[in-house]
Amino acid sequence: xxxxxxxxxxxxxxxxxxxxxxxxxxxxxxxxxxxxxxxxxxxxxxxxxxxxxxxxxxxxxxxxxxxxxxxxxxxxxxxxxxxxxxxxxxxxxxxxxxxxxxxxxxxxxxxxxxxxxxxxxxxxxxxxxxxxxxxxxxxxxxxxxxxxxxxxxxxxxxxxxxxxxxxxxxxxxxxxxxxxxxxxxxxxxxxxxxxxxxxxxxxxxxxxxxxxxxxxxxxxxxxxxxxxxxxxxxxxxxxxxxxxxxxxxxxxxxxxxxxxxxxxxxxxxxx
Numbered sequence: 157x158x159x160x161x162x163x164x165x166x167x168x169x170x171x172x173x174x175x176x177x178x179x180x181x182x183x184x185x186x187x188x189x190x191x192x193x194x195x196x197x198x199x200x201x202x203x204x205x206x207x208x209x210x211x212x213x214x215x216x217x218x219x220x221x222x223x224x225x226x227x228x229x230x231x232x233x234x235x236x237x238x239x240x241x242x243x244x245x246x247x248x249x250x251x252x253x254x255x256x257x258x259x260x261x262x263x264x265x266x267x268x269x270x271x272x273x274x275x276x277x278x279x280x281x282x283x284x285x286x287x288x289x290x291x292x293x294x295x296x297x298x299x300x301x302x303x304x305x306x307x308x309x310x311x312x313x314x315x316x317x318x319x320x321x322x323x324x325x326x327x328x329x330x331x332x333x334x335x336x337x338x339x340x341x342x343x344x345x346x347x348x349x350x351x352x353x354x355x356x357x358x359x360x361x362x363x364x365x366x367x368x369x370x371x372x373x374x375x376x377x378x379x380x381x382x383x384x385x386x387x388x389x390x391x392x393x394x395x396x397x398x399x400x401x402x403x404x405x406x407x408x409x410x411x412x413x414x415x416x417x418x419x420x421x422x423x424x425x426x427x
Contacts, residue, residue: 157196162189166372169340179339180268183248186347186369190247190362199252206231206269219275220290220297223266224305231255233262235302243362246350260286260346262301267339278336281345282313283320289336298334344370351383360390371403378408 157165165185169177180203184196209230213222227233236245236256244250244257248264251257263279263286270277276291280298287308288299298308308316310330317327326332337345347366354363364387371380381404388397 157185157188157192159189159192162186162192163368163372166369170372170375174338174340177338177340179264179271179343180248182373183264183343183346186343187247187249189369190350190365194249196249199249202231202252203265203268206265207272210269210273210275214273214275218292219270219277220292220299220307223270223275223277223288223290224299224307226269227262227266227301228304231265233257233265233301234304235259235262241353243350243353246346246353258286258346258349259300259302260342260349263288263342264346266299266301266305267342279339279342279345280334281337281341282333283317283322285316286342286345287334289334296334340373344373347373355387360387363387364391376407378404381407 162185166182166189169182169185180199184199187199188194188196206226210222210226213226217225232255233251234256235258236242236254239245239256240258244254246258246261248257248261251261252265266288267277267279269275270290277299278289280287280289282298285300285302288301289296290299298313299305300308313330313333314327317333318324347370350366351363351370354360354366364384367380367383367387371377371384374380381400385397385400385404388394388400
């Protein structure tokens with residue numbers, strides 16, 4: 157698949173309702189958009205194996221145990237503690253080959269397997285760390301894909317929330333801490349992580365591509381185009397930055413004057 161073909165697939169994914177959003181296919185398209193002409197079969201083989209194994213386990217185990225055991229024990233998916241900043245940790249094709257990655261990338265395989273095996277699971281956009289919410293007969297539980305899919309107890313959720321800077325009256329509310337997000341938002345979270353890492357590393361081309369993917373996946377959000385503009389400006393592509401700002405303004409409407417200020421600043425640099 158070429159980068160252009162991947163971009164077309166992402167653009168199409170941005171037009172469908174959340175119920176029709178194909179998480180695994182779109183995550184693979186994101187990976188190929190970043191680095192084209194790669195073999196996507198390892199990711200698909202892993203996803204197929206996960207779905208088949210989970211379907212077997214769910215017959216005799218609870219949904220949370222079955223999901224965690226399938227992904228972490230049977231298929232050896234886990235967080236990358238030794239090379240946490242490795243760019244491959246955000247790429248689902250690399251993750252499938254290495255069986256290591258960040259929580260947001262590992263969650264793609266958890267969520268895909270859960271959908272296909274009939275386990276009700278959703279992403280949780282927890283501060284600083286992506287988690288999963290799995291519905292069980294005893295109520296929802298939080299799983300951490302980075303830590304072998306272990307259950308995160310409510311007290312631990314509160315502790316993590318306080319460390320992340322949430323106020324105590326928010327950190328005590330499990331309904332807020334475990335609020336689910338759509339598969340689309342889960343994938344956008346992964347692109348946000350990639351953008352932040354690329355900016356810190358000074359890889360502004362990679363940052364631009366990740367921001368473009370966010371813009372395509374959620375065409376009603378103007379903010380990704382602001383990040384595209386920032387990444388292009390860092391590369392000296394001022395006309396491209398102006399185009400991105402114009403796109404942001406077109407999506408946001410006239411109620412965002414900051415875009416006009418930024419456009420005037422870039423025009424002055426061009427003159």
